[in-house]
Amino acid sequence: MPSLTNTLTSNVPLKLGAGVTTEQGYAAAQGCAVNLLTQVKAALGDLDKVVRVVRLGGFVNSAPDYLDGPKVLNGASDLMVTAFGDKGRHARTTVGVASLPADAAVEVEGIFEVS
Numbered sequence: 001m002p003s004l005t006n007t008l009t010s011n012v013p014l015k016l017g018a019g020v021t022t023e024q025g026y027a028a029a030q031g032c033a034v035n036l037l038t039q040v041k042a043a044l045g046d047l048d049k050v051v052r053v054v055r056l057g058g059f060v061n062s063a064p065d066y067l068d069g070p071k072v073l074n075g076a077s078d079l080m081v082t083a084f085g086d087k088g089r090h091a092r093t094t095v096g097v098a099s100l101p102a103d104a105a106v107e108v109e110g111i112f113e114v115s
Helices: 022-044 069-088
Strands: 003-009 050-061 091-097 106-114
Touching (some): 069 106
Parallel strands (some): 050 091
């Protein structure tokens, strides 16, 4: 099965639960998903070549007591379903981390099955 993997970050600084709200994190995850789809389109030439979204993985730069990381990553997941319908439904992991490169709030990686 051909696949394409890419990791992109948002540009929203600070930590979820310590300066960044869940709603802002959701928007940052959506932005990551848009960036991810931009890279998929650049690599394939056409998003119609996406057979399905296999998996999204997300890292949430969060305060130690922040437990809503999955709600943040829903921003990316919801966008994939909006973009691809049932082909956008996928497996997902969400991990809270102490820091991310460039002090990003959210990082999203994706694996896509392509034709």
